[in-house]
Amino acid sequence: MHTSSTLILVLAVFGASAVEMVEALTIVVAAGVSRGWRSALEGAAAAVVVLGLLVGVVGVPLIRYIPIDALRVVVGALLLVLGLGWLRKAILRASGHKAPHDEDAIYADTVGSLQVDGPRASGRDGVAFAVAFKGVFLEGTEVVLIVVSLGASQHRLGLAALTAAVAAVLVAGVGVIVSRQLSEVPENTIKTAVGIMLTSFGVFWVGEGAGVHWPGSDLAIPVLVGVFTAVTLGSSALLRTRRPFTAAEAT
Protein backbone atom coordinates (compact mmCIF):
# COMPACT_ATOMS: atom_id res chain seq x y z
CA MET A 1 0.00 0.00 0.00
CA HIS A 2 1.49 3.33 -1.10
CA THR A 3 2.05 6.21 1.30
CA SER A 4 -0.22 8.41 -0.85
CA SER A 5 -3.30 6.19 -0.40
CA THR A 6 -2.61 5.87 3.34
CA LEU A 7 -2.31 9.66 3.59
CA ILE A 8 -5.60 10.13 1.72
CA LEU A 9 -7.25 7.54 4.00
CA VAL A 10 -6.07 9.47 7.09
CA LEU A 11 -7.21 12.80 5.62
CA ALA A 12 -10.62 11.42 4.61
CA VAL A 13 -11.31 9.79 7.97
CA PHE A 14 -9.99 12.78 9.95
CA GLY A 15 -12.06 15.25 7.91
CA ALA A 16 -15.23 13.13 8.06
CA SER A 17 -14.90 12.54 11.80
CA ALA A 18 -14.10 16.19 12.55
CA VAL A 19 -16.98 17.59 10.52
CA GLU A 20 -19.53 15.10 11.87
CA MET A 21 -18.33 15.71 15.43
CA VAL A 22 -18.71 19.48 14.93
CA GLU A 23 -22.36 18.78 14.08
CA ALA A 24 -22.73 16.44 17.07
CA LEU A 25 -21.06 18.99 19.35
CA THR A 26 -23.74 21.56 18.45
CA ILE A 27 -26.44 19.19 19.72
CA VAL A 28 -24.48 18.21 22.86
CA VAL A 29 -23.79 21.87 23.74
CA ALA A 30 -27.45 22.75 23.13
CA ALA A 31 -28.54 19.88 25.42
CA GLY A 32 -25.93 20.83 28.05
CA VAL A 33 -26.80 24.53 28.12
CA SER A 34 -30.56 24.06 28.19
CA ARG A 35 -30.93 20.85 30.28
CA GLY A 36 -27.69 20.31 32.22
CA TRP A 37 -24.15 19.30 31.34
CA ARG A 38 -23.85 16.09 33.33
CA SER A 39 -26.54 14.15 31.49
CA ALA A 40 -25.62 15.63 28.11
CA LEU A 41 -21.98 14.54 28.51
CA GLU A 42 -23.04 11.09 29.75
CA GLY A 43 -25.29 10.69 26.69
CA ALA A 44 -22.45 11.74 24.38
CA ALA A 45 -19.97 9.40 26.08
CA ALA A 46 -22.41 6.46 25.90
CA ALA A 47 -22.87 7.05 22.16
CA VAL A 48 -19.09 7.14 21.60
CA VAL A 49 -18.75 3.78 23.41
CA VAL A 50 -21.51 2.21 21.28
CA LEU A 51 -19.92 3.58 18.08
CA GLY A 52 -16.52 2.19 19.10
CA LEU A 53 -18.08 -1.23 19.72
CA LEU A 54 -19.74 -1.07 16.29
CA VAL A 55 -16.36 -0.55 14.61
CA GLY A 56 -15.01 -3.68 16.32
CA VAL A 57 -18.14 -5.82 15.89
CA VAL A 58 -18.65 -4.97 12.20
CA GLY A 59 -15.10 -4.20 11.03
CA VAL A 60 -13.07 -7.10 12.40
CA PRO A 61 -15.29 -9.91 10.97
CA LEU A 62 -15.34 -8.10 7.61
CA ILE A 63 -11.55 -8.23 7.39
CA ARG A 64 -11.30 -11.82 8.64
CA TYR A 65 -14.12 -13.62 6.82
CA ILE A 66 -15.06 -11.78 3.60
CA PRO A 67 -12.93 -12.42 0.47
CA ILE A 68 -10.93 -9.27 -0.21
CA ASP A 69 -12.17 -8.66 -3.79
CA ALA A 70 -15.86 -8.99 -2.82
CA LEU A 71 -15.23 -6.79 0.21
CA ARG A 72 -13.62 -4.10 -1.95
CA VAL A 73 -16.55 -4.01 -4.40
CA VAL A 74 -19.12 -3.74 -1.58
CA VAL A 75 -17.05 -1.20 0.33
CA GLY A 76 -16.36 0.75 -2.87
CA ALA A 77 -20.08 0.86 -3.66
CA LEU A 78 -20.87 2.12 -0.13
CA LEU A 79 -18.16 4.78 -0.40
CA LEU A 80 -19.53 5.81 -3.81
CA VAL A 81 -23.08 6.24 -2.48
CA LEU A 82 -21.80 8.23 0.49
CA GLY A 83 -19.20 10.25 -1.43
CA LEU A 84 -21.46 11.12 -4.36
CA GLY A 85 -24.17 12.22 -1.91
CA TRP A 86 -21.75 14.53 -0.06
CA LEU A 87 -20.37 15.92 -3.33
CA ARG A 88 -23.85 16.54 -4.75
CA LYS A 89 -24.78 18.56 -1.65
CA ALA A 90 -21.42 20.39 -1.78
CA ILE A 91 -21.94 21.35 -5.43
CA LEU A 92 -25.49 22.56 -4.76
CA ARG A 93 -24.32 24.59 -1.73
CA ALA A 94 -21.33 26.09 -3.54
CA SER A 95 -23.50 27.11 -6.48
CA GLY A 96 -26.24 28.70 -4.37
CA HIS A 97 -28.89 26.04 -4.99
CA LYS A 98 -28.93 24.82 -1.38
CA ALA A 99 -28.55 26.70 1.90
CA PRO A 100 -25.16 26.19 3.62
CA HIS A 101 -25.06 24.15 6.82
CA ASP A 102 -25.57 26.64 9.66
CA GLU A 103 -24.50 25.46 13.15
CA ASP A 104 -25.85 28.66 14.80
CA ALA A 105 -29.34 28.03 13.37
CA ILE A 106 -29.27 24.35 14.37
CA TYR A 107 -28.09 25.33 17.88
CA ALA A 108 -30.91 27.88 18.26
CA ASP A 109 -33.52 25.37 17.01
CA THR A 110 -32.29 22.62 19.37
CA VAL A 111 -32.16 24.92 22.41
CA GLY A 112 -35.64 26.22 21.56
CA SER A 113 -37.14 22.74 21.27
CA LEU A 114 -35.44 21.52 24.48
CA GLN A 115 -36.74 24.49 26.48
CA VAL A 116 -40.26 23.88 25.15
CA ASP A 117 -39.82 20.25 26.21
CA GLY A 118 -40.38 21.08 29.88
CA PRO A 119 -38.37 22.19 32.90
CA ARG A 120 -34.95 20.80 33.68
CA ALA A 121 -35.10 17.74 35.94
CA SER A 122 -33.11 17.77 39.17
CA GLY A 123 -30.10 15.40 39.11
CA ARG A 124 -29.92 13.34 35.93
CA ASP A 125 -31.97 14.55 32.99
CA GLY A 126 -33.28 11.86 30.63
CA VAL A 127 -34.08 14.33 27.85
CA ALA A 128 -30.52 15.77 27.81
CA PHE A 129 -29.06 12.23 27.85
CA ALA A 130 -31.30 11.04 25.01
CA VAL A 131 -30.79 14.12 22.82
CA ALA A 132 -26.99 14.07 23.25
CA PHE A 133 -26.84 10.29 22.71
CA LYS A 134 -28.96 10.48 19.56
CA GLY A 135 -27.02 13.44 18.18
CA VAL A 136 -23.61 11.84 18.64
CA PHE A 137 -24.81 8.38 17.54
CA LEU A 138 -26.51 9.56 14.35
CA GLU A 139 -23.65 11.85 13.30
CA GLY A 140 -21.13 9.18 14.30
CA THR A 141 -22.79 6.40 12.29
CA GLU A 142 -21.51 7.85 9.01
CA VAL A 143 -18.03 8.07 10.54
CA VAL A 144 -18.26 4.41 11.57
CA LEU A 145 -19.24 3.47 8.01
CA ILE A 146 -16.30 5.43 6.61
CA VAL A 147 -13.85 4.00 9.19
CA VAL A 148 -15.02 0.43 8.60
CA SER A 149 -15.15 0.81 4.79
CA LEU A 150 -11.78 2.48 4.30
CA GLY A 151 -10.12 0.56 7.13
CA ALA A 152 -11.35 -2.86 5.98
CA SER A 153 -10.60 -2.37 2.29
CA GLN A 154 -7.00 -1.32 2.99
CA HIS A 155 -6.55 -3.58 6.03
CA ARG A 156 -5.91 -0.45 8.10
CA LEU A 157 -8.90 -0.62 10.47
CA GLY A 158 -6.80 0.30 13.51
CA LEU A 159 -5.30 3.35 11.81
CA ALA A 160 -8.71 4.49 10.52
CA ALA A 161 -10.34 4.08 13.97
CA LEU A 162 -7.47 5.87 15.70
CA THR A 163 -7.63 8.77 13.23
CA ALA A 164 -11.39 9.14 13.75
CA ALA A 165 -10.92 9.06 17.53
CA VAL A 166 -8.19 11.74 17.42
CA ALA A 167 -10.43 14.02 15.34
CA ALA A 168 -13.37 13.47 17.69
CA VAL A 169 -11.23 14.17 20.78
CA LEU A 170 -9.82 17.34 19.17
CA VAL A 171 -13.28 18.68 18.32
CA ALA A 172 -14.62 17.75 21.78
CA GLY A 173 -11.58 19.37 23.42
CA VAL A 174 -12.06 22.62 21.53
CA GLY A 175 -15.77 22.46 22.31
CA VAL A 176 -15.09 22.08 26.04
CA ILE A 177 -12.60 24.97 25.98
CA VAL A 178 -14.89 27.41 24.17
CA SER A 179 -18.13 25.92 25.61
CA ARG A 180 -20.14 26.64 22.49
CA GLN A 181 -20.91 25.31 19.03
CA LEU A 182 -18.12 25.64 16.44
CA SER A 183 -19.84 27.70 13.77
CA GLU A 184 -16.51 29.06 12.41
CA VAL A 185 -15.34 25.64 11.20
CA PRO A 186 -15.55 25.61 7.36
CA GLU A 187 -17.81 22.55 7.34
CA ASN A 188 -18.88 22.85 3.71
CA THR A 189 -15.29 23.01 2.50
CA ILE A 190 -14.24 20.02 4.64
CA LYS A 191 -17.28 18.03 3.48
CA THR A 192 -16.41 18.80 -0.14
CA ALA A 193 -12.83 17.57 0.36
CA VAL A 194 -14.00 14.42 2.16
CA GLY A 195 -16.65 13.78 -0.52
CA ILE A 196 -13.95 13.97 -3.20
CA MET A 197 -11.75 11.48 -1.32
CA LEU A 198 -14.64 9.06 -0.61
CA THR A 199 -15.74 9.12 -4.25
CA SER A 200 -12.14 8.56 -5.41
CA PHE A 201 -11.69 5.59 -3.06
CA GLY A 202 -15.13 4.29 -4.10
CA VAL A 203 -14.30 4.24 -7.82
CA PHE A 204 -10.86 2.79 -7.12
CA TRP A 205 -12.05 -0.07 -4.88
CA VAL A 206 -15.01 -0.98 -7.10
CA GLY A 207 -12.61 -1.22 -10.05
CA GLU A 208 -9.91 -3.03 -8.07
CA GLY A 209 -12.39 -5.56 -6.64
CA ALA A 210 -13.87 -6.21 -10.10
CA GLY A 211 -10.42 -6.85 -11.55
CA VAL A 212 -9.82 -3.52 -13.35
CA HIS A 213 -6.12 -2.74 -13.81
CA TRP A 214 -5.41 0.80 -12.59
CA PRO A 215 -2.31 2.31 -14.22
CA GLY A 216 0.19 3.00 -11.42
CA SER A 217 -1.80 0.81 -8.99
CA ASP A 218 -2.52 2.81 -5.78
CA LEU A 219 -1.01 5.92 -7.36
CA ALA A 220 -4.26 6.12 -9.34
CA ILE A 221 -6.00 7.31 -6.14
CA PRO A 222 -4.38 10.79 -6.04
CA VAL A 223 -5.09 11.08 -9.79
CA LEU A 224 -8.77 10.27 -9.12
CA VAL A 225 -8.77 12.88 -6.34
CA GLY A 226 -7.52 15.43 -8.89
CA VAL A 227 -10.15 14.39 -11.44
CA PHE A 228 -13.04 14.66 -8.96
CA THR A 229 -11.73 17.96 -7.59
CA ALA A 230 -11.83 19.37 -11.13
CA VAL A 231 -15.29 17.88 -11.73
CA THR A 232 -16.63 19.34 -8.46
CA LEU A 233 -15.22 22.81 -9.13
CA GLY A 234 -16.40 22.72 -12.74
CA SER A 235 -19.90 21.51 -11.80
CA SER A 236 -20.20 24.20 -9.10
CA ALA A 237 -19.16 26.88 -11.62
CA LEU A 238 -21.60 25.56 -14.22
CA LEU A 239 -24.53 25.43 -11.80
CA ARG A 240 -23.65 28.88 -10.43
CA THR A 241 -24.59 30.27 -13.85
CA ARG A 242 -28.00 28.63 -13.35
CA ARG A 243 -28.42 30.04 -9.84
CA PRO A 244 -31.98 31.11 -8.94
CA PHE A 245 -32.45 34.86 -8.78
CA THR A 246 -32.78 36.28 -5.27
CA ALA A 247 -35.15 39.12 -4.43
CA ALA A 248 -32.16 41.48 -4.09
CA GLU A 249 -30.84 40.56 -7.54
CA ALA A 250 -34.25 41.01 -9.14
CA THR A 251 -34.49 44.69 -8.09
Added chain:
Amino acid sequence: MTAALGKALRAFGHFWWDFLIGDTPELAVATLVIVGLAYALHRAGVAAAILLPLLTAAFLLASAWRGRRAPGG
Protein backbone atom coordinates in the same frame (compact mmCIF):
# COMPACT_ATOMS: atom_id res chain seq x y z
CA MET B 1 -40.14 -8.37 23.10
CA THR B 2 -41.44 -9.06 19.57
CA ALA B 3 -42.68 -5.49 19.28
CA ALA B 4 -39.31 -4.13 20.37
CA LEU B 5 -37.52 -6.37 17.87
CA GLY B 6 -39.88 -5.27 15.10
CA LYS B 7 -39.27 -1.63 15.98
CA ALA B 8 -35.51 -2.14 15.96
CA LEU B 9 -35.65 -3.92 12.58
CA ARG B 10 -37.81 -1.14 11.12
CA ALA B 11 -35.36 1.48 12.40
CA PHE B 12 -32.46 -0.51 10.94
CA GLY B 13 -34.22 -0.84 7.57
CA HIS B 14 -35.17 2.85 7.64
CA PHE B 15 -31.54 3.83 8.28
CA TRP B 16 -30.24 1.83 5.33
CA TRP B 17 -33.05 3.01 3.03
CA ASP B 18 -32.25 6.63 3.94
CA PHE B 19 -28.52 5.99 3.54
CA LEU B 20 -28.61 4.11 0.25
CA ILE B 21 -31.66 5.61 -1.47
CA GLY B 22 -32.99 8.64 0.44
CA ASP B 23 -33.97 11.53 -1.81
CA THR B 24 -31.31 10.69 -4.41
CA PRO B 25 -32.29 7.28 -5.85
CA GLU B 26 -30.35 8.17 -9.00
CA LEU B 27 -27.07 7.91 -7.05
CA ALA B 28 -27.94 4.37 -5.91
CA VAL B 29 -28.73 3.44 -9.53
CA ALA B 30 -25.51 5.13 -10.67
CA THR B 31 -23.50 3.08 -8.18
CA LEU B 32 -25.06 -0.17 -9.42
CA VAL B 33 -24.30 0.81 -13.02
CA ILE B 34 -20.68 1.65 -12.13
CA VAL B 35 -20.25 -1.71 -10.34
CA GLY B 36 -21.77 -3.55 -13.31
CA LEU B 37 -19.57 -1.66 -15.76
CA ALA B 38 -16.46 -2.38 -13.67
CA TYR B 39 -17.12 -6.13 -14.00
CA ALA B 40 -18.00 -5.81 -17.71
CA LEU B 41 -14.84 -3.84 -18.51
CA HIS B 42 -12.35 -5.49 -16.18
CA ARG B 43 -10.44 -6.94 -19.13
CA ALA B 44 -10.52 -3.70 -21.12
CA GLY B 45 -7.25 -2.38 -19.64
CA VAL B 46 -6.73 1.38 -19.56
CA ALA B 47 -10.15 2.00 -21.15
CA ALA B 48 -11.84 0.83 -17.93
CA ALA B 49 -9.61 3.06 -15.83
CA ILE B 50 -10.68 6.05 -17.94
CA LEU B 51 -14.35 5.18 -18.40
CA LEU B 52 -15.18 4.48 -14.73
CA PRO B 53 -14.20 7.95 -13.40
CA LEU B 54 -15.76 9.67 -16.43
CA LEU B 55 -19.05 7.84 -15.95
CA THR B 56 -19.01 8.61 -12.21
CA ALA B 57 -18.44 12.30 -12.98
CA ALA B 58 -21.29 12.29 -15.49
CA PHE B 59 -23.68 10.73 -12.94
CA LEU B 60 -22.61 13.30 -10.32
CA LEU B 61 -23.23 16.23 -12.63
CA ALA B 62 -26.59 14.80 -13.73
CA SER B 63 -27.69 14.34 -10.11
CA ALA B 64 -26.57 17.86 -9.12
CA TRP B 65 -28.35 19.23 -12.20
CA ARG B 66 -31.53 17.44 -11.12
CA GLY B 67 -31.20 18.97 -7.63
CA ARG B 68 -30.83 22.59 -8.77
CA ARG B 69 -33.53 25.13 -8.02
CA ALA B 70 -35.28 26.63 -11.03
CA PRO B 71 -34.47 30.31 -11.75
CA GLY B 72 -36.92 32.44 -9.77
CA GLY B 73 -37.73 29.41 -7.59
